[in-house]
Amino acid sequence: MSFDPDAELVARAGKGDRAAAQALMARHLPAMLNLARRMLSGQAEAEDCVQEAFLRLWTHAARWQPGRAKFETWLYRVTLNQCYDRLRRKPQAGLEVAENVPDPAPAADKMLENSGVTAEVEAALATLPERQRAAILLCHYQEHGNAEAAEILGISVEALESLLARGRRTLRTKLSHLRMGA
Amino acid sequence: MGKERMDDRAFADAVLREVPSVAVPAVLEARILADFDAAAARRRRHGVLRRWRDTIWPGAPLWKPASVLALSLLIGLSAGTLLPAASQSPVATAQTLALLDTTPALDLSGDL
Numbered sequence: 001m002s003f004d005p006d007a008e009l010v011a012r013a014g015k016g017d018r019a020a021a022q023a024l025m026a027r028h029l030p031a032m033l034n035l036a037r038r039m040l041s042g043q044a045e046a047e048d049c050v051q052e053a054f055l056r057l058w059t060h061a062a063r064w065q066p067g068r069a070k071f072e073t074w075l076y077r078v079t080l081n082q083c084y085d086r087l088r089r090k091p092q093a094g095l096e097v098a099e100n101v102p103d104p105a106p107a108a109d110k111m112l113e114n115s116g117v118t119a120e121v122e123a124a125l126a127t128l129p130e131r132q133r134a135a136i137l138l139c140h141y142q143e144h145g146n147a148e149a150a151e152i153l154g155i156s157v158e159a160l161e162s163l164l165a166r167g168r169r170t171l172r173t174k175l176s177h178l179r180m181g182a
Numbered sequence: 183m184g185k186e187r188m189d190d191r192a193f194a195d196a197v198l199r200e201v202p203s204v205a206v207p208a209v210l211e212a213r214i215l216a217d218f219d220a221a222a223a224r225r226r227r228h229g230v231l232r233r234w235r236d237t238i239w240p241g242a243p244l245w246k247p248a249s250v251l252a253l254s255l256l257i258g259l260s261a262g263t264l265l266p267a268a269s270q271s272p273v274a275t276a277q278t279l280a281l282l283d284t285t286p287a288l289d290l291s292g293d294l
Binding site: 013016018021022025029030033034037038043047050051054055058059062117118121122124125136140141164165167168169171172175178 | 189190193194197200202203204205206207210211213217218219221222225
């Protein structure tokens with residue numbers, strides 16, 4: 001059984017230890033919020049999403065059984081499921097964003113400012129199917145290894161690599177006009 | 183194909199670095215901690231029942247010992263209400279009371 005660095009904190013939080021709850025938040029809340037923010041493209045929704053994920057944690061902490069699953073894996077999975085639920089409530093949002101993304105080619109020379117590049121990258125991310133987006137975010141931002149990311153998504157490593165390949169290819173196609181250092 | 187995938191990965195790394203991270207707002211932290219406090223308070227209220235459950239039937243869900251207790255009370259109350267009335271007739275009760283009121287017929291003055 002591999003060591004779970006969060007197991008003790010979760011057990012203490014389940015017994016009402018506020019300091020343990022704050023330690024868990026310090027460890028995971030920033031990464032969860034950024035994951036949700038990039039999945040949902042909206043700050044308010046992302047905050048609701050992570051608040052709901054932590055509420056589930058507080059509800060289940062007393063019954064958490066170490067060894068069944070790594071805590072961080074469970075927490076990220078709950079966060080992503082919350083994101084999927086919100087994305088599916090407005091199914092056309094991603095397509096609308098895609099339709100409204102302006103053709104970058106004519107304005108490429110104006111889009112090299114940081115804020116413009118950020119907006120373009122965010123828009124391109126928003127056009128990815130949710131599972132490709134999740135795979136890209138987990139591996140590129142959250143710095144999870146392929147095995148960890150596959151476990152969070154509940155898929156095989158091969159399936160994850162396929163999602164990553166397709167997502168990266170789409171990003172490169174949509175953002176090829178941007179001059180990057182790579 | 184392999185080199186192309188590496189290029190795609192390197193490109194994705196480069197473009198994704200352009201999206202900055204967001205800081206956690208203090209208001210959000212406060213809301214999440216408030217949820218924690220509310221959940222902890224709920225657990226404390228239910229803690230009395232859980233301690234009772236663990237004393238009587240460790241590891242069982244709360245409804246099991248509660249159901250057994252309810253059933254026991256029902257049986258006990260039913261027996262206490264119905265059985266004494268069934269075992270005593272009004273005539274027997276009156277005779278018992280009459281015997282208790284009379285002086286016993288014992289003569290202890292005679293020789294044995």
